[in-house]
Amino acid sequence: MAIKLSLGPVLYYWSKQKLLDFYQYIAKSDIDIVYLGEVVCSKRLEMKFNDWMELAHMLTSHGKEVVLSTMTLIEASSERSRMRRFCEQDEYCVEANDFGAIEILSQRGKSYVTGSSINIYNERSLKILQKQGLKRWNLSVELGKEQLGILQNNRPDGLETEVMVWGRIPLAYSARCFTARSHNLPKDNCQFKCIDDPDGLLMKTRENQEFLCINGIQTQSALTNNLIEQLDVMQNLGVDVVRISPQSQHTLQIIEAFSQVLAKKQPAQFFIAQLTSYATTGLCDGYWYGQAGMTKTTIPLKQAESA
Amino acid sequence: MLNSYFNFTSGEYILELVCPAGNLPSLKAAVDNGADAVYIGFKDDTNARHFAGLNFNDKKALSGLNYAKERGVKVFAAINTYAQTGGFIRWQQAVDRAQELQLDALILADIGVMDYACEKYPDLRLHLSVQASATNPEALEFYHRNFNIQRAVLPRVLSVKQVEQVAQFSPVPIEVFGFGSLCVMVEGRCLLSSYATGRSPNTYGACSPGSHVQWQEKANGVLETRLNNVLIDRFQEGEKAGYPTLCKGRFEVNKHTFYALEEPTSLNTLSLLPQLQKIGVTALKIEGRQRSPAYVALVTQILRDAIDTMKKDPEHYQAKDEWMDELLKVSEGSQTTLGAYHRPWQ
Numbered sequence A: 001m002a003i004k005l006s007l008g009p010v011l012y013y014w015s016k017q018k019l020l021d022f023y024q025y026i027a028k029s030d031i032d033i034v035y036l037g038e039v040v041c042s043k044r045l046e047m048k049f050n051d052w053m054e055l056a057h058m059l060t061s062h063g064k065e066v067v068l069s070t071m072t073l074i075e076a077s078s079e080r081s082r083m084r085r086f087c088e089q090d091e092y093c094v095e096a097n098d099f100g101a102i103e104i105l106s107q108r109g110k111s112y113v114t115g116s117s118i119n120i121y122n123e124r125s126l127k128i129l130q131k132q133g134l135k136r137w138n139l140s141v142e143l144g145k146e147q148l149g150i151l152q153n154n155r156p157d158g159l160e161t162e163v164m165v166w167g168r169i170p171l172a173y174s175a176r177c178f179t180a181r182s183h184n185l186p187k188d189n190c191q192f193k194c195i196d197d198p199d200g201l202l203m204k205t206r207e208n209q210e211f212l213c214i215n216g217i218q219t220q221s222a223l224t225n226n227l228i229e230q231l232d233v234m235q236n237l238g239v240d241v242v243r244i245s246p247q248s249q250h251t252l253q254i255i256e257a258f259s260q261v262l263a264k265k266q267p268a269q270f271f272i273a274q275l276t277s278y279a280t281t282g283l284c285d286g287y288w289y290g291q292a293g294m295t296k297t298t299i300p301l302k303q304a305e306s307a
Numbered sequence B: 001m002l003n004s005y006f007n008f009t010s011g012e013y014i015l016e017l018v019c020p021a022g023n024l025p026s027l028k029a030a031v032d033n034g035a036d037a038v039y040i041g042f043k044d045d046t047n048a049r050h051f052a053g054l055n056f057n058d059k060k061a062l063s064g065l066n067y068a069k070e071r072g073v074k075v076f077a078a079i080n081t082y083a084q085t086g087g088f089i090r091w092q093q094a095v096d097r098a099q100e101l102q103l104d105a106l107i108l109a110d111i112g113v114m115d116y117a118c119e120k121y122p123d124l125r126l127h128l129s130v131q132a133s134a135t136n137p138e139a140l141e142f143y144h145r146n147f148n149i150q151r152a153v154l155p156r157v158l159s160v161k162q163v164e165q166v167a168q169f170s171p172v173p174i175e176v177f178g179f180g181s182l183c184v185m186v187e188g189r190c191l192l193s194s195y196a197t198g199r200s201p202n203t204y205g206a207c208s209p210g211s212h213v214q215w216q217e218k219a220n221g222v223l224e225t226r227l228n229n230v231l232i233d234r235f236q237e238g239e240k241a242g243y244p245t246l247c248k249g250r251f252e253v254n255k256h257t258f259y260a261l262e263e264p265t266s267l268n269t270l271s272l273l274p275q276l277q278k279i280g281v282t283a284l285k286i287e288g289r290q291r292s293p294a295y296v297a298l299v300t301q302i303l304r305d306a307i308d309t310m311k312k313d314p315e316h317y318q319a320k321d322e323w324m325d326e327l328l329k330v331s332e333g334s335q336t337t338l339g340a341y342h343r344p345w346q
Helices: A018-029 A049-061 A077-087 A098-107 A123-131 A145-153 A178-182 A228-236 A253-260 A268-278 A301-306 B024-032 B058-070 B088-101 B111-120 B137-147 B160-169 B192-197 B269-278 B294-314 B321-329
Strands: A004-006 A031-036 A065-069 A093-096 A112-114 A132-140 A159-171 A201-204 A210-215 A218-226 A243-244 B018-021 B037-040 B076-078 B105-108 B127-130 B149-154 B174-181 B213-217 B222-227 B231-237 B251-253 B256-258 B267-268 B282-287
Touching: A004 A253, A004 B256, A018 A049, A018 A253, A018 B058, A031 A049, A031 A301, A049 A077, A077 A098, A077 B137, A093 A098, A093 A132, A093 B213, A098 A112, A098 B137, A123 A132, A123 B018, A123 B111, A159 A228, A159 A253, A159 B192, A178 A210, A178 A228, A201 A218, A210 B251, A228 A253, A228 A268, A243 A253, A253 A268, A268 B267, B018 B024, B018 B294, B024 B058, B024 B294, B037 B058, B037 B294, B058 B076, B058 B213, B076 B088, B088 B111, B105 B111, B111 B127, B111 B137, B127 B137, B137 B160, B160 B174, B160 B251, B160 B269, B174 B269, B267 B321, B269 B294, B282 B294
Parallel strands: A004 A031, A004 A243, A031 A065, A065 A093, A093 A112, A112 A132, A132 A159, A159 A243, B018 B037, B018 B282, B037 B076, B076 B105, B105 B127, B127 B149, B149 B174, B174 B282
Antiparallel strands: A159 A218, A201 A210, A201 B251, A210 A218, B174 B267, B213 B222, B222 B231, B251 B256
16 A cells, blocks of 8 residues: 555644645645644634634545544643534544543544554554544654554554654643743733744754754654655555644645655655755654654665665 | 541542652651652653662562551552553563552553553552543543543643542542642653653653763853753852753743743642642642652651641641741752642743
């Protein structure tokens, strides 16, 4: 089976117009699966439930498979209701990003996808969730090809595997909004400052090393995870879907690059320089090789492909 | 039991004091100073304080268990990391060991491990670890329905009002953190440590592991703390330096250098005890299996005193200055916070 290409949910706070324009382009791209929804902060209200549904209809009409993503950190009762609303619609499959959503979906007998924040570290976890309706799971972003290989060998039949191959890595979630904190504002009066950072806010060490990226209550890597050179390895490991995480610029070109490599129209190497220029703070791939996530390995391409 | 307060209506304890024990002297310190329960870990990566020289082998565990049982104190085992591919057997053995020892409860985070425990030992009492990141009643329902958990420890990200809402709709009694080092991020969903070092609480049972820490003193007296070469903080001569936990360093955001995520600080809920009791919180946990027996003795004693004082007269209870002063001395950065319980912190 050919690997499918997915676009993860937009993790940043973009204006409604920016999102609508963005997805018009996505509709015409080579992407197979589109994840939609606000997964980071419930205060980001530019898009209402019906706006997401309209977008979903538009993308479906262009032949895209749409999955609705639920919030990752569910605390307030309003967040619970919102999670429930996404889980209780029957038009689209849901990506559960919290066990609360898994509970609602499995009780309703619906099949679902789990996002990378659902902790699956062993084959027994996969089996349990499959019995509860899991149809596709995302590999934890901190795991690499070695663990994936073992999980794939023991994966229950019929289960699909998805791996993130491009984007700043979601690393942590908090009750605290770090964007508001950086502006000396409390979360309850955040003034929606994060809408000014379409790719998050860089957090550097005092030696000017670009270390992390603040996105409201979420903390990401400053570096962009890039595994375009590992698509062949993923094919051999039986990965079904690879995920690109959207960014404010060049997402279409990134999709194009991955699509070309998956279709074997160009070798991965052809796109390295171009992709490097799209990652404004640099690339990393350490997690995939079992190292610190921020590491950029310098394994020559040929060796990496045969690994 | 001398120290405990039993609610005969709910059949549960109210503010049971759960204390950390990284080794036998700490366990004894906790028991001697008023713990209702202590929690321990075994000597491997099956628990989230996988540090050199810490934790219990079988002999020490048995000896600690006997010491606690003779004094009416319960012992829980934290098996609260995620079972790694190819290594599931270690988590299985940890569960088997806890069963053989007849510990009072297991504190688990991984659904695979929970599944093993409840399938093999249906009578074993399971608590949901904070590392399972369950912050809402629906998530708790999942663990209760599938693995029959009997209690859940909530992540340190909820406001008091939110704790109340979770407790109200939760299928199981709730335990919250009362004192100790503060995780700023939702536990079980923080990969900052593995991003910098390759080792995280989920995969290795340690955050900002000592193996990757560097302390570098410069000629001008400036001290730099690093984690796998990443500069976490820099201290001027005479400035008090802290361990480079990576969420508690000073970083630059928008050309401004400050504690971008959190300051070195400890959680202290002494002032919230009446509210936590009113909400119906079943147990209060002290963090710090990596800390000294002296720390465990002091914090256990103060929290015991505070809970007892509050129970006698909740209406007029106030956290005493001497308690707060003593706790400050063992707090990170010599300061404490109400953390997420207090909305403005967020």
